[in-house]
Structure formats: C-alpha cells, structure tokens
Amino acid sequence: MEEKGSKQWNFGANKALERSSKDGLREVLHILRSSLDPSESRPVIALGHGDPSSFPSFRIDEATENAVAKALLSAKFNSYSYTSGIPIARKAVAEYISRDLSYKVSPEEVHVVAGCKQGIEVLISVLARPGANILLPRPGFSAYGSRASFSQLEVRYFNLLPDKGWEVDLDAVKALADDKTAAMLIINPCNPCGNVLSRQHLRKIAETARELRIMVIADEVYERFVFGSEAFVSMAEYAEIAPVIKLGGLSKGWFLPGWRLGWIVTFDPHHILKQSGFVRSLNNYLNMTTDAVTFIQGAIPEILGKEDRFYMKLELIRECGEICYEEMKKIPCLNCPSKPQGSMFLMVRLKLWLLEDIRDDLDFCCKLAKEESLIILPGRAVGLKNWLRITFAVEVQSLRDAISRLKSFVHRHSLK
Ligand SMILES: *Cc1c(COP(=O)(O)O)cnc(C)c1O
Numbered sequence: 001m002e003e004k005g006s007k008q009w010n011f012g013a014n015k016a017l018e019r020s021s022k023d024g025l026r027e028v029l030h031i032l033r034s035s036l037d038p039s040e041s042r043p044v045i046a047l048g049h050g051d052p053s054s055f056p057s058f059r060i061d062e063a064t065e066n067a068v069a070k071a072l073l074s075a076k077f078n079s080y081s082y083t084s085g086i087p088i089a090r091k092a093v094a095e096y097i098s099r100d101l102s103y104k105v106s107p108e109e110v111h112v113v114a115g116c117k118q119g120i121e122v123l124i125s126v127l128a129r130p131g132a133n134i135l136l137p138r139p140g141f142s143a144y145g146s147r148a149s150f151s152q153l154e155v156r157y158f159n160l161l162p163d164k165g166w167e168v169d170l171d172a173v174k175a176l177a178d179d180k181t182a183a184m185l186i187i188n189p190c191n192p193c194g195n196v197l198s199r200q201h202l203r204k205i206a207e208t209a210r211e212l213r214i215m216v217i218a219d220e221v222y223e224r225f226v227f228g229s230e231a232f233v234s235m236a237e238y239a240e241i242a243p244v245i246k247l248g249g250l251s252k253g254w255f256l257p258g259w260r261l262g263w264i265v266t267f268d269p270h271h272i273l274k275q276s277g278f279v280r281s282l283n284n285y286l287n288m289t290t291d292a293v294t295f296i297q298g299a300i301p302e303i304l305g306k307e308d309r310f311y312m313k314l315e316l317i318r319e320c321g322e323i324c325y326e327e328m329k330k331i332p333c334l335n336c337p338s339k340p341q342g343s344m345f346l347m348v349r350l351k352l353w354l355l356e357d358i359r360d361d362l363d364f365c366c367k368l369a370k371e372e373s374l375i376i377l378p379g380r381a382v383g384l385k386n387w388l389r390i391t392f393a394v395e396v397q398s399l400r401d402a403i404s405r406l407k408s409f410v411h412r413h414s415l416k
Pocket residue numbers: 050114115116117118141187191219221249250251252257261262
C-alpha cells in the first residue's frame with residue numbers, strides 16, 4: 001500500500017485570491033496595527049478606517065435600536081427573506097430615496113442587500129462578462145478593484161483631479177473606454193477625497209456615459225454626510241441621460257455598519273438595463289447569493305420613516321472636518337488641496353522631500369503607528385501612493401490629540 005504522506009493534497013492557495021490583496025484597505029490596516037509599540041502607554045488613536053459607531057457622540061438613537069428589538073420580538077421576521085428583500089423593506093427604501101428626488105422610485109427597483117459591500121460584489125459579478133471592463137476612480141474605495149480582479153473583470157483607472165476639487169477627469173474616461181466597457185463608478189460624496197460633486201459635473205458624467213454607452217454606478221453611501229457649500233444631488237437625477245445604479249445603506253449614514261443592510265437601486269427610465277438583459281442577470285445573481293438579515297429588514301420602515309437626530313452628529317463631523325483641514329494646512333510637509341464638503345475623510349499629499357528618513361506613505365504610517373500610536377491610512381490603500389487618507393469622524397478631543405501627535409512626529413522627522 002502506498003504511504004499516506006507521499007502524495008500531495010488536491011487543494012491549495014487560490015491564485016486569484018493572492019494577487020488581489022496586498023494594498024487592500026484591511027491588509028494595510030493590519031500591517032499598521034502590527035507596527036504599534038506594545039510598550040506604549042498612550043491609547044491608540046485610529047484614524048485609518050471609517051467607523052465612528054463606537055464613539056459616544058455617534059451612538060445611534062435608542063429609538064432605532066428599539067425598532068430592531070420590536071421587529072425581533074414580534075416573531076414576524078424569523079423566516080428567510082425574499083430575493084431582493086421583504087416587501088415592506090423595499091417599499092420603505094423606495095420612499096426614503098424618493099424624498100430627495102424629483103420623481104418617485106418604485107419598490108421593484110430596490111434590491112435590499114447585506115450592506116453596500118455585498119452590493120459591490122453583486123454588481124461586479126453581474127458585470128463580469130468575458131472580456132468586459134469597468135472604469136474606476138483613483139483614488140477610490142478598494143473593494144471595487146479587488147472584487148473586479150477576483151471576478152476577472154478588467155479594471156481601468158481614471159484620475160480624480162485634486163486641483164479641480166477632485167472632479168472626474170472625463171477626458172481620461174473617454175480615452176479609456178471601448179466597446180467592452182460596461183460601467184463607470186463615481187463615489188459621491190467621496191471616500192476618500194471628501195468632496196461633493198456639483199450638478200453641472202454630474203450632468204457631464206451622465207452625458208459622457210451616454211456617449212460611451214455605459215451605465216453609471218453611483219456609490220452614494222455617504223449621501224447624508226454633506227456639510228459644505230456644495231449641496232448633494234443624486235446621480236439618479238440624470239438617469240434620463242444614461243442608466244444609473246445607486247448603492248447605499250445604513251452603515252455610514254446611520255452609523256450602523258454591523259447591521260449589514262444596504263441597497264442597490266436601478267434607475268432605468270428608458271428600460272435600457274432591462275432590455276440589455278442586465279436586470280435579468282442581476283435577479284439571477286441575487287437568487288444565488290445570501291440575503292440581508294430579515295429582522296433588520298423588518299425594522300427598516302421605522303428606521304427610515306422617522307426623523308432622527310442625525311443633524312447633531314453631522315454638525316460634529318463638520319466641525320471635525322474643519323479642524324482637521326485647518327491644522328493640516330499648518331504642517332509644512334503636508335498639503336491638503338481642498339476643504340472637505342462631505343463624507344468623513346480628507347486626502348493630504350506628503351511632501352517626502354521635506355522629511356529625513358521616510359521612504360514613502362507606508363513607511364510614514366508604519367513609523368507613525370510605532371512612535372505615536374496613531375493610525376492613519378497610507379494613500380496606496382485607496383490607490384494614491386505618497387498621500388494620506390485621514391478619517392476625521394472621531395471625538396473632537398481624540399482628533400486634537402491625534403493632530404498633536406502627528407505634529408510632533410513630523411517635527412522629529414523633518415529635514416533640519
Ligand atoms: C464603507 C463603504 C462601503 C461599504 O459599506 P457597507 O454597507 O458597510 O458594506 C461602500 N462604499 C464606500 C465608498 C464606503 O466607504
């Protein structure tokens with residue numbers, strides 16, 4: 001009989017999962033956390049990821065928690081969901097989204113998913129026909145790129161323009177697209193840039209998409225986070241020009257990322273998505289994948305239906321954005337091209353030539369974590385090397401402490 005250990009097992013690492021990860025957001029955060037100095041007595045300040053839900057100032061209203069408790073205790077929501085969500089949840093999302101639009105969305109156009117990230121997985125998977133490609137913004141949210149590369153959907157990156165308020169480089173979009181391009185993505189308000197796109201620019205994006213015969217995916221998960229002079233307008237306002245798919249959810253706007261509830265909404269007034277077969281494929285994919293938790297869906301009408309006290313939290317975020325921007329301007333080796341108007345992030349450029357012993361953005365952030373117990377995301381995790389992305393949605397005092405740690409770090413490492 002052949003000896004057991006002599007033959008290799010028939011499974012192993014999956015190559016498709018090896019290449020997609022290294023600069024991913026979670027991977028980079030892991031590297032930074034392992035750079036922390038365990039003997040440091042100061043608490044870690046984490047400005048690397050965007051999740052203020054654990055801070056007392058951002059705790060959700062009790063009424064929202066009660067809505068879920070009520071849904072759970074009613075025993076009406078213990079069953080499987082339906083594909084695309086239970087009817088009351090789809091209706092509530094449709095009504096919520098229609099409030100700020102110049103027309104009404106129907107519940108059939110709403111697909112409830114387990115967070116916006118599942119929405120990304122679903123859309124990318126459906127778009128990944130052999131040979132197809134997608135246009136993604138740089139900088140951007142890394143989940144799109146990593147999912148696309150796993151699904152073998154070719155990614156082509158267009159730049160956002162820091163000196164034009166992070167607008168889309170539409171000439172680059174036109175140059176990149178061909179007849180295999182299925183979609184372009186915008187994230188508005190923007191993670192990681194903190195800008196909000198103007199009406200005029202959104203219209204130009206729609207016109208470009210129409211010219212190229214592509215759909216626009218609009219990640220609007222930060223639509224409630226708007227605190228500057230530019231009002232938020234949904235891409236859906238321009239669906240007459242080119243089809244739009246909107247992504248949103250509770251994670252950011254309600255500070256509830258752990259509840260895993262998001263939505264995909266199709267805006268297709270000319271039935272282009274429908275006639276192309278895309279909607280059928282979307283439904284087929286949704287039949288195959290998992291659904292959002294039913295009792296969270298059961299609470300959606302109450303969560304979205306009532307006025308919460310979000311504006312108080314928004315005011316706090318605005319204040320933090322202002323402090324962060326003003327303080328960054330005072331640090332010689334950093335350059336912040338524009339004041340944040342939305343989301344909870346800003347991007348700052350690193351002037352490496354003013355620093356003594358710092359190789360690049362990752363080196364900067366690793367040393368910062370080690371020496372100051374401060375975590376800031378290196379720009380590479382959002383596609384822009386030698387920049388930093390700073391999350392400012394934290395308690396004001398933590399933000400002030402973080403800024404003073406950053407200043408002493410920079411002072412120590414500046415060329416003398
Ligand atoms: C956080 C985030 C998501 C993911 O949202 P979840 O609902 O937590 O899955 C998607 N897009 C952007 C731009 C985000 O910042």
